[in-house]
Amino acid sequence: MVPEKYRLAAVGRFLLEQFELRRPGIRDWSPRAEALLRQEAESELQLMEKQLREIGIEDARYWQRIRRALDEILLPRYAALARAEIDLAKRDYGIWRGGDLVARATFALAGFILGIICVEVPYIPIQAKWFPALLLVLGPLFPDVVMWLHRRRWRKQLEALVGDLHHASETLETYRPLSELTNALGLPSELAEAPPTAARERG
Numbered sequence: 001m002v003p004e005k006y007r008l009a010a011v012g013r014f015l016l017e018q019f020e021l022r023r024p025g026i027r028d029w030s031p032r033a034e035a036l037l038r039q040e041a042e043s044e045l046q047l048m049e050k051q052l053r054e055i056g057i058e059d060a061r062y063w064q065r066i067r068r069a070l071d072e073i074l075l076p077r078y079a080a081l082a083r084a085e086i087d088l089a090k091r092d093y094g095i096w097r098g099g100d101l102v103a104r105a106t107f108a109l110a111g112f113i114l115g116i117i118c119v120e121v122p123y124i125p126i127q128a129k130w131f132p133a134l135l136l137v138l139g140p141l142f143p144d145v146v147m148w149l150h151r152r153r154w155r156k157q158l159e160a161l162v163g164d165l166h167h168a169s170e171t172l173e174t175y176r177p178l179s180e181l182t183n184a185l186g187l188p189s190e191l192a193e194a195p196p197t198a199a200r201e202r203g
Contacts, residue, residue, distance in 0.1 A: 009162055019040075023082055037075070074165060081161070099147075115132030
């Protein structure tokens with residue numbers, strides 16, 4: 001069997017980490033950017049394949065399936081996610097003025113005014129006189145909260161992608177022909193082709 005670190009899910013997680021190192025430098029998602037990531041992925045796969053050969057596991061068909069899964073699952077899904085994320089980043093994630101000092105001061109003032117309204121309006125059950133001051137302090141942090149929520153959503157999307165790769169990895173291992181497994185483990189091919197031993201007749 002292939003060691004856990006070379007399973008599809010682990011390989012995909014590692015490649016995603018490498019992609020994420022490069023993504024901040026990509027201003028516009030393009031076929032060229034995608035091709036560069038594919039080239040980097042291929043280099044890493046060749047290195048992993050070499051490492052497996054060094055420990056006595058040579059399975060070209062397994063790596064063909066890994067590459068197919070990456071081409072059909074990982075790269076298209078990541079490309080779609082990265083394209084949307086880059087577009088959001090260009091728009092400063094919808095934060096007014098990108099959350100600069102003017103925006104933060106405005107958020108603080110808006111929070112303070114909102115706090116006063118909440119305290120003064122009778123039908124709002126907030127009586128604490130310090131509530132406006134609290135919103136005054138928290139207002140400038142609004143852009144940071146928005147960014148944290150976006151980063152959290154992004155991490156969940158990547159984890160979901162790794163989860164799909166994990167399911168694909170289980171299928172990849174479960175439905176492999178016995179002949180492929182014996183070849184990968186270096187066992188005699190007769191073990192994959194030998195008919196089942198007949199049961200001994202009882203007297």
